[in-house]
Amino acid sequence: MxxxxxxxxxxxxxxxxxxxxxxxxxxxxxxxxxxxxxxPSPMAVAAFKECLDGLNLYPSSDHSALREAISERLGIDSDLIVCGNGSDEILGLLAQAFAEPGAEIVYTKHGFLMYPIFARSVGAQPIEAEETNRQVNVRDLLAACSPRTRLVYLANPSNPTGNRIQSGELEWLANHLPPHIILVIDGAYAEFNEPADGSLDLATSRPNVVTTRTFSKIYGLAALRIGYGIGPRSIMDAIARMRAPFNVNGPAQAAAIASLKDRxxxxxxxxxxxxxxxxxxxxxxxxxxxxxxxxxxxxxxxxxxxxxxxxxxxxxxxxxxxxxxxxxxxxxxxxxxxxxxxxxxxxxxxxxxxxxxx
Ligand SMILES: Cc1ncc(COP(=O)(O)O)c(C=O)c1O
Incomplete structure (x- = not known):
């Protein structure tokens, strides 16, 4: 065969x-x-260079120092954070952990092109919700969900439109999504969004909301591939079990920690x-x-x-x-x-x- x-x-x-x-x-x-x-920040570059002497050593597997630094910076529990090889990895792990063949993953018409790829890679069906004049409408997103839906991927601000969803609308969506669906708020550009959209509050208070962040954009560390997800303990625990033990390299962890200090x-x-x-x-x-x-x-x-x-x-x-x-x-x-x-x-x-x- x-x-x-x-x-x-x-x-x-x-x-x-x-x-x-x-x-x-x-x-x-x-x-x-x-x-x-x-x-990147000069402090990140210096931290990266300091790692050159230790390239023979495996990096921290639980990313505890980085998770602690993120936790301090954002004022959230470090147990709710999982770090990844870019936020891409976290977005993909969510599909792997929560969607099975035949399930559906919803995203929006002009949504980030990786979303349908994550869906197909686990045998799930990508379902596209309409956008009106390049603007996501949370009611259309909800209407695209079905009993088979496992995840909704939504970037805020959105790539490639740059449009944002108001925090009230995100909350409306979180309130109305059936409890079997995880709302994934992709915050790759969150730090450019002023005022903040409330996704951190949702991810730390709701049982079915996760948000991701990256060091690739605002911190200028795209080459190092480092990002993280924040969400309910049960969801973060599931994806942490699936990731490779050394998914984030040492210089990336060191540079990210230094970046967080450089306000x-x-x-x-x-x-x-x-x-x-x-x-x-x-x-x-x-x-x-x-x-x-x-x-x-x-x-x-x-x-x-x-x-x-x-x-x-x-x-x-x-x-x-x-x-x-x-x-x-x-x-x-x-x-x-x-x-x-x-x-x-x-x-x-x-x-x-x-x-x-x-
Ligand atoms: C909307 C969106 N999400 C996620 C990512 C992935 O970012 P990274 O894997 O570099 O953290 C990008 C990168 O361009 C993006 O535009």
Whole structure:
């Protein structure tokens, strides 16, 4: 008998990350992956370097020092925290632990592309809830749930739209979801969202709400792959049993702990993003390109049709600028532009302005 992979795996469209290079160019402005243009905190870099002498040693398996640092910083019990190799790992573990073949996992029309991949990887059916003008409606999410639903994945702020859901609406959803469904509030961009959305309170007080956070975005540690989940003890205990013993490497744990101590860096990261997001949005709108109000570290630029967005992408590439095309998110008339360095922001704003006026 031939070897066959689990049914459903062949239906997975592999995730494509933001492009990083353009053939024939030595350097580019990479605004395609929502990375932090400031780089990590100097304290994180120093902590990382200190690990170089101990690369022969296994890292902490229970991540106790990091969980303690997160617990202190957020004022929550460290038993409610599980660390992962990126928040991606935590999101995937939730599907592995709680959804079985034939179950359903609900997410929204323009939701993060990993959600259907997590569903299919465990043989579950991904179910897409409608969005209205790129805005998640919690009533539509609830309507998409059934007795077979195990998880609802919801990013707040959302990637790629940058839109946020008000905390009252999140609470409404948590109140109305049947108790057999876990609401997973993906907070990859939570620290850019002002004011906070209340997901931490929900995850520490409800039996079926989990939220995730990452060090990849606000803390600029994407290369180290480190994130965490917060939720009820029974749920966190289940995913902690499934993870590999050394799922988070030592330098990543050390750098994350140091990052949490550097409040100045964190505040600068937030205010830099706030300032340049507003600046770029005004520049784009002055060039005739509309954007929704973003609560994250990127903007979703809307063009008059897919052809114009594609032409603009080509134009930007010619200027050495990489942004993210949005066909796979069912937004072919849009381009997602990460907030970059001052130079990169000027470059993308000028290039789009020339494109629109040509
Ligand atoms: C909405 C969303 N969730 C989760 C992630 C995963 O982040 P990481 O695995 O780097 O923590 C990303 C990364 O871009 C994201 O955009």
């Amino acid at each position: 031939a070897i066959t992979a689990r049914p459903g795996l062949a239906d997975i469209k592999p995730y494509k990350s933001g492009e990083a290079s353009i053939e024939g160019r030595d350097s580019v402005f990479k605004l395609s992956a929502n990375e932090n243009p400031l780089g 100045e860096y964190m505040c600068h990261s937030q205010s830099f993003n706030r300032q340049w997001r507003q600046w770029l949005r005004l520049r784009l709108e002055a060039s005739g390109v509309k954007c929704d109000d973003s609560s994250a570290n990127f903007l979703l630029a809307r063009f008059d049709g897919a052809k114009k967005a594609l032409d603009c992408d080509q134009w930007l590439r010619k200027d050495g600028i990489l942004v993210r095309r949005m066909e796979s998110y069912q937004l072919p008339h849009c381009l997602r532009i990460s907030i970059g360095s001052e130079t990169a922001n000027h470059a993308v704003a000028d290039s789009i302005d020339h494109f629109m006026r040509r």
